[in-house]
Amino acid sequence: MRGHEHSVNELSGTVHGFVVQASSVHGGIHVSGPAAPEETPPPWQLPPAVRITDRADALRALEVHRNRASAEGHPTLAAVSGLGGVGKTAVALAWLHALRPDFPGGQLYADLGAQAPEGPADPGEVVARFLRALGVPVGQVPSTLGERVALYRSLTADRRLVVLLDDAATAAQVRPLLPAGRCVTAVTSRRRMPGLSLDGGHVIHLEPLSADAAVELLDATLADGRVAAQPEEARALVLLCAGLPLAVRIAGARLAARPKQGITSMVRALSEERERLEALAIEGDHDVRAALDLSYRGLPPAAARLYRLLGLHPGREFGVPLARTLSGGEAVEALDALHDANLLVDVAEETGGERYRFHDLVRLHAAERAARDGSAEERTTALLRIGHHYLANACRAEQVVEPGRDSLERNFARGVEPGAVAAEDFAPVEGQTAAEAALDWLERELPNLMAVVRHARAMGAPEIAWQLTDALWPLFPRRKLYREWLESHREGLLTAEEEGDGEACCRMLTSGALGRLATGDHAEGLAMFERAAVSFEERGDALGHARTLNYRGLAHQRLGRLDSAAELFARAADALPALGDLRAGALARFNLADVALAEGRYEDAAVDAEASRLVLEAAGDAYNAARAAGLTGRACVGLGRLDRAEAELSAALSALRAQAAGFEAARVLGGMAQLSERRGQPHQARQLYREALSLYDSVGRSGSTEAVEAEARLGALEPPEARARPEAPEADPPPPPAPGTGPSEEERERGGAGT
Known part of the structure; x- marks a missing residue:
């Protein structure tokens, strides 16, 4: 042996x-x-490289900087700045793609949206996407920016990968996204970013192409000998394009579509447009707009109309279904025409699926053409169709994730019927549930959905702001999207108040206040719940008012006001069953038991928890019934009923682990550790505390009161020479929760069937 x-x-x-x-x-x-878990494959997110001309000096400078940083053992950081359309992204892609053989750890890409209508991308959300791409499960992505950045740099410390941060707004936006180790990061921005020099960055500013290089690019675009046959005209044309690669490619694409047309006609047309396009100038790019106008005039009527309508879209990207909603059966052919004319960028290789976006200058031009060429009725109808497209599809996803949810009424009576909206595809792929697929779609489209919430009033349909916010409710707590949770409810509440919709105001207050509790802003959450309570009372909604008793009790409990919390929970436990909501009444009684346990009133806690469990089991709420059993077990530990405690805690732990309820499972493990202490089993107690702490860490709750208490009790049990917290538990922790596999813990603890 x-x-x-x-x-x-x-x-x-x-x-x-x-x-x-x-x-x-x-x-x-x-x-x-x-079986050993499969290793996450490296991410390869870079968009494909495009042809570049006359950028050898820039590429050489980037390589010199990389070699120097590598020799010194530092990560490589380079910033490429310049005018819109000058080719910053093309240069960065050419450089990074050439490095692939030496950087097998993968490629990460993020559009930081400095020019986006909805504002620059949030670094915390970008880091979260990077963590998921590197194999971190959704449920284990930390909730705060600092924790996300720390994990990101830990994962990249020994990994050779490249990162492209495209269209950055500021150096401060970039810094949290810089990897560790010997990774290579390229940043592009329309602004010079000398601040990155403080981080060891090398800044390169791209100027427009020389006339000779621009002529070379035009020749490569046409590839038919016309440039060689008309060199002077070609030179005049690229000068009118201001040396911007984007403008040269657009002019070249238009000429390529007309093989019998001479370059002279394009030069003449651009020259004639210069005065008329003066008002469209941004950063002095007059001739780019002339080229865009010429491309627009050459479009088939259906494509020109779709171009104008897509210019009204408030987000950065869109898919084929939105185009179908705007233009029906002509959409696919029109999109092809726009793409062939270089007016749309196909981002399918970056994001998957059939998706497009405008270059920033093209998007502004499309919006201007909509204002000039389209009628007011056409614009109004298009905006309503865009808003209702996202609302209808978000409602479909909501029903998949949470069927039968008590939702606010959806209003499609503003000229757009739900049947006129093209359905987005969120069918599950192999190994995925329908709910997971619907949540993935909601998260992927969230920038567009939030843009619609922000622009609902400008669209002429302010009710979309609160209806869409309500439809997004299943996403926010499950994916822990706290910033969007708070912002959408803020906008939804504002529009509901302006329109005088009392029911919508109450929903925005209660759902928004739950977001405040989730982010630790308990005082503001309480204030919002109290406003909702007044509104429910004024509207004569007794059930809505009774639900706020439980919510307000939760806020008081988290503020440490246990007496006030207990009084509110007791009132809710009496009122809610009388008004027909047995489940919410049972949850209020559970919360009452939780306060009693915190105050050491173990007999009261055991009685209320057991009564709560019986009702919750009858209501089919297995999750909260398991929570109640765990609370009963912890109360029995305090009462010295150790055999009963063991039975309750063991049953609760099995049920909670089966539902991937990490935080509540950790609380039960803490109770089992205390049980072991009472039985004089310190070694087993230490193992259980360590397992609980590991689980708190995995769900981002290491700073919670329960986790701090568990750590303190573990420290008291450790021998003097081993008081430091270990890196890993002695026992295997339960598996992490799968993303999107059912209600989140915030959702399941709300206290009512609807908010």
Whole structure:
């Protein structure tokens, strides 16, 4: 046997699987165990490279900087700045794609949206996407920016990868996104970013192409000999394009579509447009707009109309279904025409699916054409169609994730029927549930959905702001999208108040206040719940008012006002069942038991928790019934009823682990550790505390009151020489929750069927 000095190991038969060490073994042995998890493949997110001309000096300078940083053992950081359309992204892509053989750890890409109508991308959300791309499960992405950045840099410390941060707004936006180790990061921005020099960055500013280089690019775009046949005209044309690669490619694409047309006609047309396009100038790019106008005039009527309507879209990207909602059966052919004319960028390779976006200058031009060429009725109808497209599809996703939810009424009576809206595709892929697929779609489209919320009043349909916010409710707590949770409810409440919709105001207050509690702003959450309570009372909604009793109690409890919390929970526990909401009444009684446990009133806690569990089980709420059983078990530990405590805690732990409820499972483990302490089993208690702490960490709740208490009790049990917290638990923790596999803990603890 292992550990005995004179033991003899004899083995006969066949061994399958693991190595076995024992004194004597006879017969065949089969040992099974969990399969090793598959390693997450490296992410390859960079968009494809495009042709560049006359940028050898820039590429050489980038390589010199990389070699110097590598020799010094530092990460490589380079910033490429310049005018819109000058080719910053093209240069960065050419450089980074060439590095792929030496950087097998992958490629990360993020559009930081400095020019986006909805504002620059939030670094915390970008880091979260990077973490998921690097294999971090959704449920284990930390909730705060600092924790996300720390994990991101830990994961990249020993990994050779490249990162492209495209269209950055400021150096401050970039800094949290810089990887560690010997990674290479390229940043593009329309602004010079000398601040990145403080971070070891090398800043390169791109100027427009020289006339010769622009002519070369035009020749490559046409590839038909016209440039060689008309060199002077070609030179005049690229000068009118201001040396911007974007403008040269657009002019070249238009000429390529007309093989019999001479370059002279394009030069003449651009020259004639210069005065008329003066008002459209941004950063002095007059001739770019002339080229865009010419491309627009050459479009088929259906494509020109779709171009104008898409210019009204408030987000950065869109898919084919939105185009179908705007232009019906002509959408696909019109999109192809826009793409062929270089007026749309196909981002399918970056994001998957059929998706497009405008270059920033093109988007502004499309919006201007909509204002000039389209009628007011056409613009109004298009805006309503865009808003209702996202509302209708978000409602479909909501019903998949949470069927039968008590939602606010959806109003499609403003000229757009739901049947006129093209359906987005969020069918599950292999290994995915329908709910996961719907949540993925909501999260992927969230920038567009939030843009619609912000622009609802300008669209002429302010009610979309609160209706869409309400439809997004299943997403916010499950994916912990706190910034959007708060912003959308703020805008939804404002529009509901302006329109005088009392029911919508109450929903925005209660759902928004739950977001405040989730982010630790308990005082503001309480104030919002109290406003909702007044509104419910004024409207004569007794059930809505009774639900706010429970919500207000939660806010008081988190503010440490246990007496006030207990009084509100007791009132809710009496009122809600009388008004027909048995489940919410049981949750209020559970919360009452939780306060009693915190105050050491173990008998009261046990009685209320058990009564709550019986009602919740009858209501089919297995999650909250398990929470109640866990609370009963912890109360029994305090009462010294150790056998009952063990039975309750064990049953609760099994149920909570099956539902991937990490935080509540950790609380039960803490109760089991205290039970072991009462039984004089310090070693087992230490193991359980460590397991609980590991679980608190995995769900981002390491700073919670429960986690701090568990750490303190573990410290008191540790021998003096081992008081430091270990890096890993002695026992295997439960598996992390799968993303989107059911209600989040915030959702399941709300206290009512609807907010």
